[in-house]
Amino acid sequence: MGHDGAPKIPGQGPRTVVWLGELTTYWRLRLRSLAMAGPPLLWLTLLLAVPCLLLGCLAFASRGQYGEIVFQATAVNLKRLIGYTTFGWSPAFLYIMARSLWVALVTTVLCVALAYPLTFHIATRPPKKRVYWLILLIIPFWTNVVIRAYAWLLILGPQMPPAKIAAVLGLIGDGASLYPGPLAVYLGMVSTFLPFMALPLYASVERINWEILEAAKDLYGSRYMIFMQAVLPQTKPGLYVGIIVTFVPSMAMFVVTDILGGAKTMLIGNLIQQQFAQARDWPFGAALSAALMLLTLMSLAVFRWRRRDGNGGGSSIFGGFD
């Protein structure tokens, strides 16, 4: 709506329009709308758009001796990013960036694998039970990420059954805990993002035409074929939204890895937090943020391209929310 053009009234001058039943002019309409939209637009521009651009510029500054910012164009931070330091080349930062992508990918795949059975199970419940299942699905969506991460510390602690079983099996030492490590991190990540994946997916699964699945069965489709040909095409819109809202924030995650992971599970989010909070090296932190933004935009671009490739539709990546 909005810009589809209001009918002009002949003989009333070029700018006179009827807009939502009101006889007015384009200029009056624009002025009135700007009076409403101007302040919030200015707010978002000044506090969000401009600082994001500044962040890109800051990446070219450098850190002074006392943590102050030296405004002198230099590529030192970008070189550091790809591994060149005063002590020679090391792939540490590149490795952390690659790990961020990998962890986000594994988290997303695990969430998809869990979300399909979960949403199918909920969608096939009788309506009354379905409400309870849905409430059970929505509550974790709002569980605070800090609380959830530290709760896993409790569960994976040395006196708790999971660690004791692992110790009996000889997987970890006696009296050791199951954190920090990849297992703890993935448990934290999947339990955080499963609702993000399952809720949009459920919106699609709820509307599935089950007759198509039955037809596929009648035609002796294998389970794989039924999923690929009958389920996937029908649930693509929800799946796409779920993948975006899982992949992008899990790439930038820092709370879960900070609490449940060690140095070996560090992600780019942890690195950014270190630069701003501990090392007081804002320019390098800005360079890392720019790199993360680039990774985010790249994954969104890949996604849009894949989606145009398939039979998805809609004008915006958030189409599924409306």
Place this chain on the structure above:
Amino acid sequence: MKQKRPLVALIAVFGMVLMYAPSVAVAVFSVNDAIYGLAWRGFTLKWYKFLFQNEYIINAAINTLILATVSTIASTILGTALAIGLYRAPWSPGLHRLFDLVINLPVVVPDIIMAVALALAFNALRMVCSIFDIGMVTLIVSHVTFQISFVTLVVKSRLESLGHDTDEAARDLYASTFFHFRRVTLPLIRPGIIAGGMLAFTLSLDDFIISFFNHGPESVTLPIYVYAAVKRGITPEIHALSTVMLVLTAIPIIIAERLTRKF
């Protein structure tokens, strides 16, 4: 297809266990009568009593509520104005795309980048005006910044679902611009405004990352307090505090869900 599928049910239950195990663990430990260690020493509610005697926690709770309330009011007004100003005016398609981009920015940009960008903005603004010294003001401003978009998106979808008939009818009956806004537009989009405001409030209560980068020593919120406690060493009070926070977020969800779903 509505047959018994034990494997699907098993994985579904496993998913639920993954999502609920942390909350259940915290709740169980919050009533455990042991200061150190995690062994079960019997039921107690004393950690909840300590909770209300700890002035840091009470301060953090007050901060969190003030922050959520003030930022929600501001962002609901700004976000609603933005939605009406943008989607009820004859802007060109190019401008519309630009506005959409700005509005979708907080939804796409990862939290941590937004937090860092805001910290940078406050650092620059501080040179101009001292009210941007890190503290409650910066917290409120930063929360409003990410809330506006969510309110706008919710109100926008409400506006789009309304159509133009009522507006045209009001104008045909000689409603003035103000009367039309006050008595036609506002009542019609009220559900959208309320839903957007509730979303903004919950987002503010739940936020950790943006607050973490923009809070001062005097403006600690509950999630920041819990995080600091985890770094310092967890006490049973933290379990009690977390349980209270979990329950307080669950109640409105259950109520809203019962009200909106028509079964």
